[in-house]
Amino acid sequence: MLDIQQLRNDLDGVAARLAQRGFALDTAAFAALEHERKALQTRTQDLQAERNAKSKAIGQAKSRGEDVAPIMASVANLGDELKAAEQSLAALQDKLNDMLLHIPNLPHESVPVGKDESGNVELLRWGTPRAFDFEVKDHVDIGTPLGLDFETGAKLSGARFTVLKGQIAKLHRALAQFMIDTQTEVHGYTEVYTPYIVNPEVLFGTGQLPKFADDMFRVERGGEDGQTQYLISTSEISLTNTVRDSVLKADELPIRLTAHSPCFRSEAGSYGRDTRGLIRQHQFDKVEMVQIVAPEQSYQALDQMRGHAEAILQKLELPYRVVTLCTGDMGFGATKTYDLEVWLPAQNTYREISSVSNCEAFQARRMQTRVKNEAGKNELVHTLNGSGLAVGRTLVAVLENYQNADGTVTIPQVLRPYMGGVDKLA
RNA sequence: GGAGAAGUGGCCGAGUGGUCGAAGGCACUCCCCUGCUAAGGGAGCAUACGGGCAUAAACCUGUAUCGAGGGUUCGAAUCCCUCCUUCUCCGCCA
Numbered sequence: 001m002l003d004i005q006q007l008r009n010d011l012d013g014v015a016a017r018l019a020q021r022g023f024a025l026d027t028a029a030f031a032a033l034e035h036e037r038k039a040l041q042t043r044t045q046d047l048q049a050e051r052n053a054k055s056k057a058i059g060q061a062k063s064r065g066e067d068v069a070p071i072m073a074s075v076a077n078l079g080d081e082l083k084a085a086e087q088s089l090a091a092l093q094d095k096l097n098d099m100l101l102h103i104p105n106l107p108h109e110s111v112p113v114g115k116d117e118s119g120n121v122e123l124l125r126w127g128t129p130r131a132f133d134f135e136v137k138d139h140v141d142i143g144t145p146l147g148l149d150f151e152t153g154a155k156l157s158g159a160r161f162t163v164l165k166g167q168i169a170k171l172h173r174a175l176a177q178f179m180i181d182t183q184t185e186v187h188g189y190t191e192v193y194t195p196y197i198v199n200p201e202v203l204f205g206t207g208q209l210p211k212f213a214d215d216m217f218r219v220e221r222g223g224e225d226g227q228t229q230y231l232i233s234t235s236e237i238s239l240t241n242t243v244r245d246s247v248l249k250a251d252e253l254p255i256r257l258t259a260h261s262p263c264f265r266s267e268a269g270s271y272g273r274d275t276r277g278l279i280r281q282h283q284f285d286k287v288e289m290v291q292i293v294a295p296e297q298s299y300q301a302l303d304q305m306r307g308h309a310e311a312i313l314q315k316l317e318l319p320y321r322v323v324t325l326c327t328g329d330m331g332f333g334a335t336k337t338y339d340l341e342v343w344l345p346a347q348n349t350y351r352e353i354s355s356v357s358n359c360e361a362f363q364a365r366r367m368q369t370r371v372k373n374e375a376g377k378n379e380l381v382h383t384l385n386g387s388g389l390a391v392g393r394t395l396v397a398v399l400e401n402y403q404n405a406d407g408t409v410t411i412p413q414v415l416r417p418y419m420g421g422v423d424k425l426a
Numbered sequence: 427g428g429a430g431a432a433g434u435g436g437c438c439g440a441g442u443g444g445u446c447g448a449a450g451g452c453a454c455u456c457c458c459c460u461g462c463u464a465a466g467g468g469a470g471c472a473u474a475c476g477g478g479c480a481u482a483a484a485c486c487u488g489u490a491u492c493g494a495g496g497g498u499u500c501g502a503a504u505c506c507c508u509c510c511u512u513c514u515c516c517g518c519c520a
Binding site: 009037038041042044045046048049051052054055056057058059060062063068071072074075076078079247249368370372376378 | 436443444445454455471473474475476477481488489490499500501
């Protein structure tokens with residue numbers, strides 16, 4: 001959520017920056033709502049002040065034993081007027097708030113301006129794609145004989161669900177273990193196990209609601225009528241919200257959290273895209289990194305976090321490139337995002353495997369997460385998140401990049417301790 | 427699932443209808459005194475939002491907030507209803 005003060009002070013400037021990311025801010029509607037709000041709020045507060053003053057006077061008069069009937073009479077018809085004013089003010093503020101909740105974050109000034117994915121800027125490439133002396137297969141063809149089972153997945157749960165069996169299931173687990181061990185032991189993150197089902201207000205905090213409800217899985221509790229809850233679409237949600245509604249001490253920052261969790265996405269808007277294989281699933285595992293930092297440190301943290309994600313690919317010796325997303329391709333809450341794209345030989349291209357973003361105070365404002373700074377003032381923290389990495393897509397990359405002509409797959413060195421010393425999937 | 431108790435500022439804790447945004451204590455900040463690793467005196471010390479205000483800070487002023495949401499009342503931390511959370515006992519369970 002943007003700072004409403006900023007919109008009040010510089011509406012056109014904000015609108016211009018939002019336009020860079022393809023969001024048309026209805027400035028006239030905002031200005032009209034604000035104008036009305038100001039008048040209504042002033043009036044409501046005046047009425048409240050009058051009521052308070054008179055009520056106080058009644059109390060004082062009573063304690064002196066005076067007759068309170070005259071004051072009581074003067075306050076008689078205040079009630080209805082005040083109630084009406086309070087109600088319309090509340091309705092108006094709901095409207096304003098709802099508008100605010102639907103506005104995406106402002107892009108950072110260093111972000112390239114562009115319309116869509118074609119405007120992204122490549123920052124660097126690491127590693128050299130391997131030259132194959134045989135015809136490369138994609139991960140579906142390599143993996144199916146080794147335990148990748150799309151048919152059974154579909155039988156149980158429909159399209160975009162997959163069963164992993166045997167050595168492939170173990171490799172998947174090994175990847176997750178390796179990732180979370182690296183993030184905790186080498187990069188200093190605290191491992192967290194979180195709920196996978198969360199309350200709606202948590203999703204408002206990180207920005208999935210109200211705008212992206214269609215991307216989520218909703219759940220209802222059996223046996224009783226309860227509040228609707230949601231399956232997390234990333235553990236960024238649960239990790240970031242661990243600090244919601246709190247004032248942190250300056251020396252608690254930075255907070256670095258990581259979790260290995262499943263992620264559930266309805267993929268409502270992507271029918272027909274990436275239908276083959278593991279690339280786009282309703283359920284996939286991810287090791288997520290989250291940092292809660294002091295505002296002045298968030299861009300330094302962003303670069304550092306990108307390094308923490310890159311380190312995983314480097315240790316796995318998977319070629320990748322880093323792109324800076326342009327204004328038009330960034331997510332709703334981000335001011336700046338780097339995508340890590342891993343080389344997939346069968347597609348002969350780089351595919352997203354990690355996304356690292358700074359949200360500045362956008363989520364913190366929604367979550368009411370603040371830090372008491374050196375001046376003793378509460379200020380909103382900055383939040384960052386990044387994948388370190390998406391486990392399913394990493395499995396895809398390992399299968400494809402490490403495939404052999406005979407249909408076996410070599411296990412990357414760093415994973416062998418997690419695979420009981422096995423060096424090959426056969 | 428059943429029975430009971432409780433939720434007040436950074437922390438502890440008083441407060442059962444009126445000058446209570448809230449005693450007292452702890453912690454913290456500043457000043458004075460003292461002169462030594464301690465004590466004494468004084469002051470300050472919640473958050474959000476609005477208005478003054480034309481940008482920021484400061485300041486003044488108003489409003490809201492005592493787990494959350496409703497209600498009663500001229501007036502609610504206090505009374506009523508619903509919900510949430512925590513604790514104790516019983517039951518069940520991995």
